[in-house]
Amino acid sequence: MIIFDARLESTLDKAVKAHCDLEKKSGVLASPHFLIGTFAEGFDIHIAHITKCPLPATATATGGDAASKTVDDQWLVESAEKVIRMLPGGIDLVGILWLSNKNIFIEQRPRLIKALSRIAKYSTALTTMKLFSYIENMVLVNVEIPLGKPQAVVVDVVNRSPESPTKVVFNKLEWVSIVSRAGGRISDHIANLKTENFYNDFVDLLKPWAQRILDCNLILVDGKVRETNEYLNKDPKNKKSSFELVLLTESEGSDDSTTTLQQESTTNWHDFVFDIEIRAAVPVKSKVEFAVLATKQHIIRNMCSRAVLHYESMEVTEDRGTGGSQIIHQMPRPATTTLPYHSSILFSDFLFEADTIEDGQKNMKELLEIEASIEHVDDGWERALEVGEMEQVRAPGVVPDHLPLIISLQEKQSRFWFYVMIIVSVLVLLISIILYQVIKK
Amino acid sequence: MASLKRLKCKCKWTIDPLVKGKTKEDLFKIIDAAIFLPYQFLSSIEFLDNFEKIICYNDDFQTDAVTVLTKPKFLDTTLPHGKCSVYLIGSNHISIKSQNDIERTIKSVDPNVIMLELCIKRTDILSDYITEERFKQPQKQKGTFVSTIYSAIKNARKTDGRDFWAAYRVANKNCPIVLGDRIGDINRQRLASVITFTEVFRYVTLYLKWIYNGGLNQEKIDDRLLEKLQQDCPRMWKVWVKERDVYMTFVLQTLVKELIGKEKNNLDNRSAWRIVAVVGMGHVKGICENWNSTVVLPPDLMEMPPSSIQAEILKVLSWIEIQKMGKKETWILSTSSVFENFRNFSSWFEIERTRFVGVLFGNQLRIDVCLFLSDNHLKQHFFEFVTNSLASDLIFAGIVVVNGHEPDTDISYMGTGLEIRTTLETLQSSDSTFFLKSYPNIIDQWTQPSGVTLVSNVMFETVLRRGLEENDIKMATEKFAAAAAELIYHHKESDIVLQANTKHPKFLDDILKDKHTDQDRLRLTSYRRVSAQDEGNGDDQKHVPILKVQAGDIAFRRLRMPLWITAAAYGGDGSNEIYLRIEEAIRRRIYNVMYVMMKGFRKTYDISEVDCRCFLPANHSRILSIVMPRLADKEQQEWRIEMHKIFNLPSRVPCLRSLQAIDFSARAHFLRTPHLSIKNYKKTGRITTVKGMYDYYHYTQQGIDDNGWGCAYRSLQTIWSWYVLNGFFDRPIPLHREIQEALVRIEGEELRGKKFIGSKQWIGSFEIGYILSDAISVDCSYIAQFTDISEKARELQIHFESVGSPVMIGGNMLAHTILGVDFDENTGECRFLVLDPHYTGIDDVNTVINKGWCAWKMPSFWKTGIDQGGQPILYNIVKPQLPTNII
Structure with a gap:
C-alpha cells in the first residue's frame, strides 16, 4: 500500500494544476515528480514529500517535437541522483509520480520502469556501497490529467517481475529523528588503486570499515541496549520524537587468532579523518532494527555523496598523487534544512569551500522544492580547514592506524595552556592587589 | 492445634492449646509450633487452668529490643510446612546494652543465619583482631553545648559498630553472616541527590539537640523523635530509613524462603529455622510493618543517581571525618x-x-x-x-x-x-x-570476596612503517590506551553493558553471587564506538572530512594482536567501577606489549611478535598476564626463567609455558581440574592436593567404549594431561591402542602376546609407570603391594607437596586417580581426593561433583580383606615424578 502523508493531498492538486498550466503554456506533455519517503517495514511505502523533476530546457521551449516535450529516462535518473544525495538515512527516493494523459503514460511506462531500476541501483550503490541490496520494489504513480485519481503500481526492481497495482491512501504520517555521530580515522592502502576514479578508490578504502559497521548487531539507543525487534517508541502514549543512537563495531579477533606481523608494501597510503553528525529519520512506528539500518545507511550515503560530488568537481588533469606527492582532499560541507511539517526529516546539500549558504538555499529549492528562508538553512555543522590546520595535515609522520581519533593531543594541550594562563592571570591580579595595598600603606 | 493467643512482651508467650487432655510432651510440641522457639530454650513454662493455658518465659529475652517475627503470612500458601523465626534486634550500634542483648540472644537462640545491617564496604568491624578494648565505654561529659556535643560524637564514633562486632564474635563459626544492608555508597549518593539544604539544617538542629540531651546514651530511640524526623526531613527519611527498611525486609524474607525451602533432612533436630537480625532501632518498626506483605525491590532502589554537588560535598565531608578520626585500617x-x-x-x-x-x-x-x-x-x-x-x-x-x-x-x-x-x-x-x-x-587469612574474572578480547591493530617502527609502536600503543575508554563491553547472557561514565551504574551482585574470581569467568564481548563520546565541546565546529593521499613506495608491517583482557568484579561493585578496572587492564596490557617490543627492538633493531598470555600459577591467587616475545627456544626459556624469578615462581616446576596459559576461548575441552569445584568439604587435617591443571578422562570418551576395562588407561590419560597442561611437554594424549602399542614396544611381543593390541585387556600401575618413563622420560616411584591405604597417607602427602602430580592406584580389579590427601598427623585420620575414571556420563562438573565421581573418600573406599581367589587384596600406587630442565 502507498500511504501519502495527508498534507500531500493539496500538494498533489497543486502539482496537477501547475502541469495543466504548463501544458497550456508550453505544450509540456508530462510532469515527472519524485516521491520521497520510506520503504517502511512490511510492504508499505510512506510518502513524506513530492518534488518535481526539473524539466530540460527543450520541454518548455517553444516549438520542438513530442519527444522534446517530455523527459527521457537518462534525464530522470540523473535528476534523481542529485536528489538521493540530499536524503537522510531512512528516507529514500521511493518512486516516480507521473502527471500526463493516459496515452503518454502508457507510451512512457517502459522507460519509467527502466529509470526506476537504475535509480534503485544508484541508491543502493550510494547508500550501501553495494554491500547489500535493500530496495526490492519502487512505486510508479500516475495521475491522469486533468481529473484523474492517483493510480499506483509496484515495480519489482530486482526480479523485474510484472508490476502489480496497489492501493493509494492519504493518512497522517509521522517520522522521528535518529541522532548519532560517526567519527574515526581510516588509514590504509588500496590494493588495486584506480587513480583515474577517485570515487571508486574512496569506496574501496571505506568498504571494510562500512562492512564492520553493518555486521555489528549491538547498538545503544538512548544509552541502553535494545532488542532489534522492539518498537522504538515502547510506550505509544508517550511518544518520543528523537532517539540517540550509538553505533558500534566489534573490537575482537576470533578466539583462536594469534599475533601476526605481516610484511607489506604499497605505492599509496590513504588517511581519512572524519567526524560527522547523523540525523536519520524513520517512521514513528518503526522497530529498533529499522532505525539502526537507517543510521548506518546515513553514514555511508553521506560519505559517498560527498565523495561523488568531490570527484565530479575534480579537474580531469589533476594530479592524483603519484611519484611521492601528497594530495589533501577536503570533502564538501553539509548545509541542511528540514522538511516543512516534518521537522524530523533533515535534508543535506553539500557545499564546497567557495559555496555560500545561498547556494544551499537555491539547491534546496531547485531539487527538493523546499522554499526555506536563509535562517532555516544551516551550514554550520562543519567548516573547511584553515591554513594552519592544512599545514598540520600536510605534515608527515601521522601514525597510520585503525583507531578512532578521540581527541587531538594538540587540542588538549592548547586547553591545558588556556587554563594555565587563566590561573597565572588570577595570580598576577592577586599579587598586584596585594602589592598595591602594601605600597599604599 | 495451638494458637498463639497473645504476645504479651518479647519474653513471654501465652498459648491456648485449645485441646484438652494433652500430655506434657504433646504440649511441648504445641509450644514449639506456636512460638517457633524450641521449648528447651525457655527458662520457665507455666501450665494454667488445667493445661488449657500455657505461659512460657525466656529470661534471655527480657528486653524490648528483640522482636520475634514468624514466617510471613504470604508464605503459608507456597511453603506451608516450614517454620522460621526471625529475632529482630533493634540496636543503637554503640551501647553496651545493645551489645548484651545481641550476645544473649545469639547464645540463646543459636541461629542458623545472622543478618547484620552492614554492606560489603563496611565489614572492617568484623575482625578477629578487634578486642573489647576498642569499645571502652566513654565517660559521660556534660559541659558547654559545644564540648558536650563534641565529646558525645567522638565517643559515639569510637564505639560505633560494637553490636555487629559482638554478633560476629559470639556467632557459631559455622553460622553464615549475611550482610543485609544496601551498599553504603548508594545510600549516600541517593541521599545526596534528593536532600535539600532546608532538610540538612533541620536534621542538624534535631540531631544536635538530641545529642545534647544525651540521646546517644539512651538505650531506645524515642518514637516521637522518629516521627519528628519523618515530618521534618521526609526526603531523608525516605532514602535513609524507608528504602533500607524495604531492602532489609527483602533480604530477611529471602533468607526465610531459602531456609524453609531447603530439604527437610537438612534441618537439624530443632523444630524451626532461626535467624537473628541486628538492625538499627529506627528500622525495626518499618521491617515489622513490611513483614507480612511480599516485598519486591523496586528497580530503582539499587540505582546510583548521577553525582551532584551535594554528593561531592558529602564525599569531602566524609573524607575529612575519616582523616580526623584517624581511622585505623585493618x-x-x-x-x-x-x-x-x-x-x-x-x-x-x-x-x-x-x-x-x-x-x-x-x-x-x-x-x-x-x-x-x-x-x-x-x-x-x-x-x-x-x-x-x-x-x-x-x-x-x-x-x-x-x-x-x-x-x-x-x-x-x-x-x-x-x-x-x-x-x-x-x-x-x-x-x-x-x-x-x-x-x-x-x-x-585468605578470604576472597565473591566475584568473577571478566574476560574480554580486544584486537590491537596497527601498521609499522619501515624505519619508523619504534616511533609508530609507541604512538599506536598510546592511542590504543587512550581509546580504551571508548570501548563498550556486552555480556550476552545477562544483556549487561559496561561503558564509561554510566549515569545510573548498576550493581552486578546477582551474577556475581557465589562466584570466585580465580575460578569463575564471565565472557564479555568488546565493542568500539563508531564515534568518540562527546567531550563536552559539542559546540565546537568540526572540520569537514579530510582524505590525505600519499603516493610513493611505502614498506610497512601490519601488526594484529588479540589481547585477552581480564579484570576482577566483586560483589558490591558498580558498573563504573568495573569498567575502570577493565580499562586499566587494557592499559597495563598494552604498555607491557610496548615494553617487551621495545626491549627486543633495542637488542635486534627489529620489531618481533609478542604474545600476551594469562596464567594462574599455583602460588598466585590472581591471574598473571605475561607478555612474551617470540624467540628461539633457548632465549624463550631464558625469558621464562627471568619471569619465574620476578613473580616468585618455583624453580623446579614450570608455570609459564605456553600450554599452561589459560584458554579463554570457547573451544570445548575435557572437564578441567574438576576438584576445584568441590565446596563445603570439612577437612580433618592438613590438605595437600595436585598442583596445577589436569583433564578428567573417564570411560566412553573419545568414542571408545572401554566400560569395564579402560579405567587404568583413563587414569594414565589424566596423568599425561597434567604433564601437558602444566607445560612439561606437549605430546598429544595417547589413546588406548597407542598405549598398548607402546607397552608391546617396551615389554616385547612375547610378554604381552600378539593379540594385546586392540584388545580389552587391563593394565596396572606398573604399566603406567613404564609408559611414562619410556614415552616422556618421566621417572616414577611406586608404593607396592599394600593392603591399607591409610598407612600410606603421609607418603602421599609428601608426594603432593613436593611433586604435585596425580597418582594412580590400582588393585582389586579397579584403578583410580588420587588427587590429594587430607591427613591429620595427630590422629592418623585421613581422606583421599579421588577422581574416578569409571564415570560414563556427560562432562558436567555439577554431576561429577554431586554424584561423587570426583570427591573426598574414606580409606574404606578401597576394600580390604580377601579377594575371590582367597588372596589378600593388594594395591599398588604409581607416583610420577618431575622431569628435569623444565622451566
Missing part, C-alpha cells in the same frame, strides 16, 4: 602465600647475599600478592612492567622490609601503605605468629 594478608613466595624467591637467589624487599600489591585493605624483588628489579620501568602484569585492581600497597634493608629505589608508595618489618629468620621459618607479632591490624 588489612588482610595471607602469610602462607608470603612464605611460599619467599621460598620460591630464595630458591633462585643466594638469599644471604641478595638485597631484596617484599612488595605488597592489593586492593583496598586486602593484600593479594607479595612479591620478593631484588634491588635490580626495583627500577621504575621494571617495576611498572611487574605491576602491569598483575590484575588491574591490584596496586602497590606496601612493602616487607627484611632485616632493616630499606629498598634502594626511586619508587614511591603512598604514605598510608602497609609496611611490615621482619627478619630473614622469620621468613625462613615461615613463622606467621612472629611475622605478624607487631601488626595487630593485619589479619592472617
